[in-house]
Amino acid sequence: MAAGHQMQDYEKKSLLRFTTTGSVDDGKSTLIGRLLYETNCIFEDQYAAVAKTSEQRGDERVDLALLLDGLAAEREQGITIDVAYRYFTTEKRKFIIADTPGHEQYTRNMVTGASNSELAIILIDARHGVLTQSKRHGFLISLLQIPHLVVAVNKMDLVDYDEEVYERIVADYREFSQKLDIHDISFIPLSALDGDNVTTRSEKMPWYEGHTLLHILENVHVDADKNYVDFRFPVQLVQRPNLNFRGFAGTVTSGTISVGEEIATLPSGKTSKVKSIVTYDGELESAFAGQAVTLALEDEIDISRGDMIVRKNNLPQVGNRFDANLCWMDEEPMDRHGHYILKHTTQKVKVFISDINYKIDVNTLHRQDADTFELNEIGRVSLKTSQPIFFDNYRTNHGTGSFILIDPVSNRTVAAGMIRDLTRTVNDVTSSKRAESHVSPNVEWETRLIDRQAWEARNGHKGAVLWFTGLSGSGKTTVASKLAGSLFKQGRQVAMLDGDNVRHGLCGDLAFSDHDRSENIRRVGETAKLFFEQGNIVVCTFISPFREDRDFVRSILPEGSFFEVQVKCDIEVCKRRDPKGLYKKALAGEIKDFTGISSPYEEPENPELVVETDLQSADDLVATLIVRLEKDGII
Amino acid sequence: MTGKQGYGNKSFNRPGSCRCPIAIPRRDFDGRVKVNGRSADGESGLNSYTMTHLKQLEQESIHVMREVVAEFKNPVMLYSVGKDSAVMVRLAQKAFHPGKFPFPLMHIDTGYKFPEMYDFRDKFVKEIGARLIVEKNEEWIAKGAHPSTLGNDKCCQQLKTRGLLDSLAKHKFDAAFGGARRDEEKSRAKERFFSVRDEFGQWDPKNQRPELWNLYNADIGDSESVRIFPLSNWTELDVWQYIKMENIPIVPLYYSQMRRTIELNGIIIPCEHTETVDPTGKLGFTEDDIKELPCRFRSLGCIPCTGAVKSEATCIDDIIEEVLDARRSERENRIIDLTSDSSMEQKKREGYF
Numbered sequence: 001m002a003a004g005h006q007m008q009d010y011e012k013k014s015l016l017r018f019t020t021t022g023s024v025d026d027g028k029s030t031l032i033g034r035l036l037y038e039t040n041c042i043f044e045d046q047y048a049a050v051a052k053t054s055e056q057r058g059d060e061r062v063d064l065a066l067l068l069d070g071l072a073a074e075r076e077q078g079i080t081i082d083v084a085y086r087y088f089t090t091e092k093r094k095f096i097i098a099d100t101p102g103h104e105q106y107t108r109n110m111v112t113g114a115s116n117s118e119l120a121i122i123l124i125d126a127r128h129g130v131l132t133q134s135k136r137h138g139f140l141i142s143l144l145q146i147p148h149l150v151v152a153v154n155k156m157d158l159v160d161y162d163e164e165v166y167e168r169i170v171a172d173y174r175e176f177s178q179k180l181d182i183h184d185i186s187f188i189p190l191s192a193l194d195g196d197n198v199t200t201r202s203e204k205m206p207w208y209e210g211h212t213l214l215h216i217l218e219n220v221h222v223d224a225d226k227n228y229v230d231f232r233f234p235v236q237l238v239q240r241p242n243l244n245f246r247g248f249a250g251t252v253t254s255g256t257i258s259v260g261e262e263i264a265t266l267p268s269g270k271t272s273k274v275k276s277i278v279t280y281d282g283e284l285e286s287a288f289a290g291q292a293v294t295l296a297l298e299d300e301i302d303i304s305r306g307d308m309i310v311r312k313n314n315l316p317q318v319g320n321r322f323d324a325n326l327c328w329m330d331e332e333p334m335d336r337h338g339h340y341i342l343k344h345t346t347q348k349v350k351v352f353i354s355d356i357n358y359k360i361d362v363n364t365l366h367r368q369d370a371d372t373f374e375l376n377e378i379g380r381v382s383l384k385t386s387q388p389i390f391f392d393n394y395r396t397n398h399g400t401g402s403f404i405l406i407d408p409v410s411n412r413t414v415a416a417g418m419i420r421d422l423t424r425t426v427n428d429v430t431s432s433k434r435a436e437s438h439v440s441p442n443v444e445w446e447t448r449l450i451d452r453q454a455w456e457a458r459n460g461h462k463g464a465v466l467w468f469t470g471l472s473g474s475g476k477t478t479v480a481s482k483l484a485g486s487l488f489k490q491g492r493q494v495a496m497l498d499g500d501n502v503r504h505g506l507c508g509d510l511a512f513s514d515h516d517r518s519e520n521i522r523r524v525g526e527t528a529k530l531f532f533e534q535g536n537i538v539v540c541t542f543i544s545p546f547r548e549d550r551d552f553v554r555s556i557l558p559e560g561s562f563f564e565v566q567v568k569c570d571i572e573v574c575k576r577r578d579p580k581g582l583y584k585k586a587l588a589g590e591i592k593d594f595t596g597i598s599s600p601y602e603e604p605e606n607p608e609l610v611v612e613t614d615l616q617s618a619d620d621l622v623a624t625l626i627v628r629l630e631k632d633g634i635i
Numbered sequence: 636m637t638g639k640q641g642y643g644n645k646s647f648n649r650p651g652s653c654r655c656p657i658a659i660p661r662r663d664f665d666g667r668v669k670v671n672g673r674s675a676d677g678e679s680g681l682n683s684y685t686m687t688h689l690k691q692l693e694q695e696s697i698h699v700m701r702e703v704v705a706e707f708k709n710p711v712m713l714y715s716v717g718k719d720s721a722v723m724v725r726l727a728q729k730a731f732h733p734g735k736f737p738f739p740l741m742h743i744d745t746g747y748k749f750p751e752m753y754d755f756r757d758k759f760v761k762e763i764g765a766r767l768i769v770e771k772n773e774e775w776i777a778k779g780a781h782p783s784t785l786g787n788d789k790c791c792q793q794l795k796t797r798g799l800l801d802s803l804a805k806h807k808f809d810a811a812f813g814g815a816r817r818d819e820e821k822s823r824a825k826e827r828f829f830s831v832r833d834e835f836g837q838w839d840p841k842n843q844r845p846e847l848w849n850l851y852n853a854d855i856g857d858s859e860s861v862r863i864f865p866l867s868n869w870t871e872l873d874v875w876q877y878i879k880m881e882n883i884p885i886v887p888l889y890y891s892q893m894r895r896t897i898e899l900n901g902i903i904i905p906c907e908h909t910e911t912v913d914p915t916g917k918l919g920f921t922e923d924d925i926k927e928l929p930c931r932f933r934s935l936g937c938i939p940c941t942g943a944v945k946s947e948a949t950c951i952d953d954i955i956e957e958v959l960d961a962r963r964s965e966r967e968n969r970i971i972d973l974t975s976d977s978s979m980e981q982k983k984r985e986g987y988f
Contacts, residue, residue, distance in 0.1 A: 011880070015688035043961065068824075082843070084824040085817050087870045094688035096868055099824075108845060115847035223685050236701040241734030249730075251698045251849070256684075280732035288684050292697040294732070305705050329845050343850050346705070402848045411854040413844045 013089070016217060019098040019113040019146070021137045022123030027154045031123065031192035032086055032099055033064025035214065038199040041088035042067060061193075068099065083113045092218045107362060107376040108329040110140050111416060115402070118222040119148040121213075126159045126189070130172040136362045138173075142180035143325060143378070143418070145395055147225040149177075149185045150216060156205065157191040163207045179365070181395075184220075188213055226289050230392065231255030231263075232316060232400050233309040234345035239294055247278055247294040248303055253345065253399030255311070257295070258286035264312040265303050266390050269451065271312055272299040289399075306347035308390045316390040316400055320556075321354070321423040325394075326381045328373035330407065330414035336372060337548070339555065340414065344389050344403040350555045351405065354423075355382035373415070382423045386555040394418035455535025459493045461635040463532045465557055466625070468541040469550060469604065470567030471596045472582055473574035475613035476541040479567065482622045484539045492635060495536040497524055499543060512593045518549050525553035532557065537634065545595045547602040560632070565625070566607040571596050573614045689877050696723075696865040697730040698849055699828050700812070703863050704730075704737055706853035707810040710863075713799070714740035714760075714767070716752040717935045719814030719866060721883050722874050726865060727812075728763070739766040741811075743802060745794040746776045747911065747937035755886045770802035782939045783915060794937075800836040803860060810853075810861045818870040828867050834858035872958050879951040889954065891931040891946045897924045902942030905930075911938045 022028040036042050050066040057063075068084065086097040098113030100106065114120060120141045124134050134151075141149055151173055159165045166189045177185055188197055189208050196202030199214040211219075232253040239247045257263070257274060264271045277284040278294040287293045295309060303309070310316060328334055334353060342351035358367040359379030370379060394401030405415040456462050466483070468476040477498060487494045503510070507523055510516040521544050531538045544550050554562045574596070575583045586594035593599040609628060611621045629635045686694065703710050712727060714720045727736035742756060760767040772780075775793040782790045803811060817823045827843055829851050844852050855861060866874070878885060895906040897920050904912050906925055930943040931954075948954045 011687060013688045014685060015691045082825045083845075085868065086824065087818045087868070089870070089872065094870075094873070112845040112847050116849075226684070228684055236698070237705045239731065239734055241731075245733055247733075249701055251694065278733060280729040290686060290691065290694055292694045292701070292730070341854065343852065346702075398848065402850065404847060404850045404852060406852050406854050408854075411852070411856060411859075413846075413852045416845070416847045 013092065013094055015094050015096070016119065016220070016222060017096045017098065017117050018119040018121065018217065019100055019110075019117040020121045020123070021100050021110055021113075022154075023101075023133060026123035026125050027065075027192045028099070028123050029065030029068045030063070031121075031152070031154065031190070031198070032097060033067045034192050034195055034198050035095075035097075036067060036086065036088050037064055038195060039088045039090050039214070083109050090214070090218060095217065107136075107140065107378065108327065110137070111144060111327045111329075111378075114141060114144040114146055115416065117144075117146050118225060119150065119217070119220055120146045121150045121152050123152050123154050124169060124173070126153050126155045126165055126169065129169050130176065132363045134173070135176055135365075138177060138180055138182070139360075139362060139365060142182050145181070145398065145418075147182070147184060148220050148222070149182050150213070151185065151187045152190050152213065153187065154190045154192055156189045156196065156202075157194055161189075161191075161196075161202075161204045163205070166208075186210070186216060188216070227254035227397050227399075228289055229255055230314055230316075230397060231257050231309075231311045232345075232392070232397065233257065233295065234347070234400075235303055235305055235307045235309065236346050237305055238303065245296065246300075247296040248309065249292075249294045250309075250346065251292045252287050252289050254289045254397050255314075256286055256288040257311075259284075262312050263297070263309050264315070265301055266308045266310060266316075266318070267388065268302065268307070268453070270299075270301045272297040272301055274298075306345075308345065310390075316392050317422060318388050318390055319422045320385045320388045321382065322389075322391065323357070323380060323382050323420045323423050324403070324417040325378065325420065326373065326405075326415050326417045327378045328375060328415050330412055331375055332407070332410075332414070333375075334373040334415070339408065341406040341408050342383070342385055342389075342403050343406060344391065345400060347389060348406075349389060350386040352384045352552075352555075353381050354384045357381060380420070381417075383417075384423075387558065391419050393421060452533050452535055455493075455533075459535045461492055461537070462561070462633065463493075463535045463537060464561050464563060464629070464634045465528050465532050465538045465540065465553070466563045466565055467528075467544070467550065467553060468539070468565045468567050469544045469607075471569065471571060471574050471601060472543055472594075473577045473579060474567045474569035475577075475618070476543075476567045479611060479613065479618050479621050479625075480539045480541045482618050483625050486622055486626060487537055487539075487635070490635070493536050495531040495538045497528060497531075497538065497540045497542075499541055502527075512599075514546070514593075517544075518546065521546075521549035522552060525549075525556060528553065529556055532561065537629075543595050543601070545599065545601040547605065550604065561634075563609060563628075563632075564604050564607040565609045565611060566604045568610055568612045569614045689873060689880060692869055692873060693726065693729070693877070695849075695868065696726045699851065699863065699865045700727055700730040700736075702851050702853065703810050703812070706851075707861070709806070709808050710738045710810040710812065711741045711768070711803075711806065711808040712736075712738055712812040713814070714742050714756070715814065715935075716742065716748065716756045716886060717814070718874055718878060718885050718889060719816065719869075721885050722869070722877055722881075723812060723814045723866060724763070724765070725877075725881055725883050735764065738812075739768050741768040741770060741802060741806075741808075743795060743798045744769050744771045745798070745937050746771060747794075747939055749886075749888055749908075749932075749935065749938060749941075751888050752886055752935060755884075759884060768802075768806070770798060770805070772798035772801065781914060783913065787940060791940075796836070803836070808860065809855070810863055812863045812865060814866050815864050816866050816869050816871070816874075817864075826864060826867065828864055829853065830862040830864065831855060832860050832862060836860070838862075872955070875951065875955045875958055879955060886935060888932045888935060890950065891929045891948050891953075893927055893929055894943065895925050895927050896930060896943065897926070903928075903930055903944065904942060908938045 020028050020032060046067060051062045053066055054063045068086065084099045086099055088095050098117055100110045100113035122134055122137045124130060153166050153169050156166065170187045188210060189205055190197050190213065192198060196204060197208065197212050199212055201212055202208070232255060233250050234253060235248045236250040239249050259274050259276060261274050262271060263274060275296045275298045277287050278296060284293065336353060339350050339352050342349050356370050357380040359370040359373060359377050360367055362378060373379065390400065392400040401419045403417045403419065404413050405417065407414045452463055468480050470476050480496070484494045484496050502524055506527065507520045510520050521542060524540060524542060528538045528540055550564060554564065578584060582591060582594065583597065585591045586597040595601050609625065712723065714724065731737060740760065772794050780790050780793050815823060817826055827846050829846065830838060831844065832838055896903050897906060897909060899912065928945060929947050931946040931948060932941060933944050935941060946957060948957045
């Protein structure tokens with residue numbers, strides 16, 4: 001390699017990130033060692049150390065695979081247990097290899113390594129042909145949407161460089177790959193041990209007319225794979241170094257943007273124009289996918305981290321229920337009852353896994369029913385976030401279609417996901433079809449313009465949800481009705497949802513088992529949210545004995561807009577009051593699952609407000625509540 | 636390369652002062668081009684949507700730095716005065732432009748750094764207007780900690796690792812940027828951009844968080860902290876080429892100069908530092924052992940543990956060429972890594988960077 005050339009050519013050198021996968025025996029480490037060695041990226045002292053070890057072990061030749069073993073634990077076990085990153089460079093390109101182990105139990109590592117790769121190499125041992133694991137690797141590459149796949153048929157030296165053996169493997173893999181979503185697959189016969197077709201053409205396989213592996217790596221065209229169409233700019237942070245400058249720093253996830261172009265910001269929906277694209281190296285006329293820049297806008301718009309700047313006429317999907325392919329990465333299996341933190345672009349929101357559609361057996365590609373996901377399992381799930389997120393299908397946009405899940409207690413990264421689409425039911429599809437027929441396509445966006453902010457501006461106060469929880473007979477309805485009446489008299493937009501009322505209609509199909517109680521609260525919570533989004537102060541009165549259910553309602557509302565009001569009253573007083581005669585029946589055993597008698601009441605841990613109806617009058621309590629709403633800027 | 640000039644009184648610390656084949660636009664000390672420069676890719680043969688490998692690495696590092704500032708309460712950048720730190724500081728300037736980077740630099744001083752490093756550090760930090768914190772493990776420095784008495788490992792553990800952990804705790808930093816690269820050493824090939832450490836600063840290689848796409852998990856427990864390595868994907872060559880491309884000032888020790896040296900156990904040591912290296916005179920050498928030769932430092936650490944290498948590289952281009960030609964790895968002249976086969980990993984488990 002001519003060093004002099006490289007020195008001057010670095011200004012033209014590009015970058016390729018690729019991943020290699022195969023099992024220990026496929027010669028993956030030997031291949032990488034060979035690439036590093038032949039491109040002069042191994043140092044003499046490193047090579048000498050490896051040569052010494054090889055000699056000590058009595059190897060016939062220097063084992064280049066030894067160059068890669070990193071951690072002591074691996075050296076002892078002789079296996080690769082994690083993603084290792086390797087680097088080499090030629091005159092044309094710098095290469096970053098995500099070297100991942102191939103065994104089934106390391107699916108997590110392969111997914112990790114593949115997430116940033118533009119090309120994947122699958123190694124197949126020529127002696128063994130296409131094995132289950134070679135298919136598994138292909139499936140994962142397809143799932144992660146790596147656009148280019150190189151199937152390297154290795155160890156050709158052990159099958160006498162036989163063209164027929166090679167062609168059979170190629171045919172087998174081609175047939176299998178029909179099922180995959182990979183557009184560019186190339187095949188190459190190799191001997192990593194001897195270096196045949198790695199960086200130089202093999203003389204032993206004159207029948208092979210294709211390129212060497214290095215040639216493919218140096219020349220594969222990857223720019224066309226990026227999305228330069230849909231401009232997405234998740235705001236990382238707001239830069240405000242002085243009074244005269246306010247800019248939004250972030251990396252252009254996809255698409256391009258130029259000075260003067262009109263943009264919209266999400267979630268506010270406000271529009272403006274790009275005033276300047278600021279970088280340390282001077283202002284740019286335009287910026288494209290991959291560039292880390294700071295955008296300054298013509299108008300003062302309230303934008304913060306997690307918001308997204310997009311083009312007005314090219315919007316991402318918006319929603320809080322969506323389907324995704326999920327890979328579980330944690331030793332602890334998925335907890336179906338708890339919530340996780342979803343990190344998506346620069347946003348973090350609370351998320352529940354609402355449904356598991358199926359898991360995939362990565363060896364047979366068959367779908368299976370599942371109640372939970374364990375380490376290394378992959379499948380399709382439906383997710384529900386506490387706030388809407390702005391996303392695209394992972395296939396069209398890796399940056400806005402990918403997310404990770406974080407355990408809120410251990411803080412570990414427990415899963416990685418690729419978004420498919422909004423979650424839809426048969427009803428959604430049929431009703432949207434009806435709607436589509438006579439509604440113009442941009443109406444959906446326009447209706448968003450009557451958003452909560454618009455309602456709140458007209459009403460002259462903010463929306464909120466006041467959630468009264470407490471035992472039957474504790475006085476929830478009494479206090480809440482008085483409060484609603486006062487607010488109404490003040491000219492506030494109020495809505496009331498009461499336990500007994502919804503039980504007649506909305507939740508008429510539900511009984512009082514734990515499950516039905518939860519479902520009852522879920523429905524009411526979602527209904528309250530609808531009213532809230534239309535600017536109402538929603539007053540809800542429900543026994544709602546389970547903390548988890550109340551926390552769910554809290555989670556689907558923005559911070560500061562949910563007020564949990566604990567209505568406290570001694571149970572003996574409740575029993576005496578017994579306005580509906582229910583305690584009498586419950587005590588007589590006529591009503592099953594009666595809260596406080598035969599079913600538990602879980603007290604709130606941190607309620608916004610506590611009212612004690614056996615100590616204070618309803619009027620005093622209403623006055624206290626109104627003061628609190630004023631203090632918190634709701635009214 | 637032929638036609639070397641004498642080493643006598645030439646200014647070695649000014650890149651561009653010798654025959655660099657590519658004209659470098661003049662920049663002020665913090666390297667900002669005065670004209671409206673459209674970065675290197677604009678002038679290259681690549682198409683308009685392609686960034687060079689250096690630009691791509693730069694953008695990735697900037698993204699990481701911004702994530703850290705957005706997600707952590709109290710970050711700090713560890714500044715070792717070396718070339719990797721120099722690149723890291725430039726990236727921080729870029730990430731937060733037009734503002735200043737919103738965290739201090741912290742130098743964990745062992746008291747054994749080269750005088751040129753202290754000079755450079757103070758001047759550089761002043762020029763760019765950054766806040767510098769200098770911390771030392773005073774207790775062990777007072778005890779006279781030295782590799783010759785404590786052994787290399789123990790000395791490092793007290794002056795660097797302990798010094799670092801105590802300082803992070805003292806200032807309550809929850810995230811610390813470090814300039815380590817994955818290509819530096821075998822055990823670093825699996826290090827993450829965000830590396831979570833327990834309350835003792837320890838790294839558990841078997842319990843690392845997977846990092847996917849550009850989504851970094853910054854959530855930690857109260858007693859934990861995170862080391863951030865924005866240069867993870869850079870190699871030594873990338874660092875030098877970037878220093879050239881950006882015209883980043885570096886400590887003159889990186890450039891070759893005629894130095895009066897002696898060789899101790901195969902390591903070249905400038906004469907003026909022999910006392911620091913061997914305070915007790917155990918090794919014993921005479922005036923006859925002194926040789927005058929052109930040499931430079933390929934990486935910079937503590938005087939007792941950092942040898943020079945023979946070299947005639949007097950400018951950035953020479954260094955780049957030398958790195959390209961190098962047949963010996965960068966840390967080889969660092970005595971600290973040679974103690975045992977997995978010594979770096981051992982140090983990291985204990986909390987070393």
